[in-house]
Amino acid sequence: MENQLLDERTETDLLHEAKEGNFAAFQQLVTKLQPRVYGLTFRILHQAQDAEDATQQTFMALIEHIADFREESSVATWVLRIATNNALKILRKKRTVKMVSMSEMASEDSYSDVPHPEFIAPWSQTAEEIAQQSEVQEELQKALLELDDKYRLVFILRDVEGLSVRDTAHALELTESNVKVRLLRARLILRERLTKKFGDALQAMIPDHKHS
């Protein structure tokens, strides 16, 4: 009965109770948020052990900082930002050749070198139908992993997790305009790659670059 009551509380309600020291509410909040936190860190790190570490660090940090959280964003957005930071820390440690520094690569992004669509064809099935197929998720993750980190992270936060451009920029310490440029690139690269797989070649079109 008590549990049922808890289930009806929003994340914000649970947050407030957790702030007052209610561990059951805190646990409930963790249960609500953990699929997104784990999913996000797994997509970034692509390794179960690393995703578990990042997830655990995130909720540990939540215990530390919950009292100071000023609720300028939703609790989910805040927690996903912490999760992103933790995942990035792990990612940096693993990248020996090239350090992942989101802001260091920030200045060079512009719309001038956005890739042009090459293979243009309508998909033969809807996204919902395709999502049902086995192996598709693996295919999607593979496509994501082929992206540079700087494009991948923006796409994961904005398009997979559905954060706003502003919150994505905040989480990655980028400007909003940089987020937009990177997002466009990520979307175009993934579109190209997935359309080669799911597009109907019989209806392929020739890009008309001279059209005005």
Added chain:
Amino acid sequence: MTCEELLKALNDYVDGAQLTEICEEFSQHLAGCDPCQVVVDNIRQTISLYRAGQPYAMPKSFEERLQQSLKQRWEEKHGGSGASATFG
């Protein structure tokens, strides 16, 4: 609006920005340019496809370990009176 310009304004359109000026120019272009229309559709489908799946379930064993660690840390921090920490 050229195809090139359309490409650069794509994000705002895909994200459903309420910039009517862009939208109008955009729609006009799309009405007369099948390749751009298909590119826009493809991008929307790409995003939907990534959003459609929830493939990474947290391992049950980890969930249990996580709950344990959190409980322990919580009790350290809050003095472990455990007033409301017994069910869940």
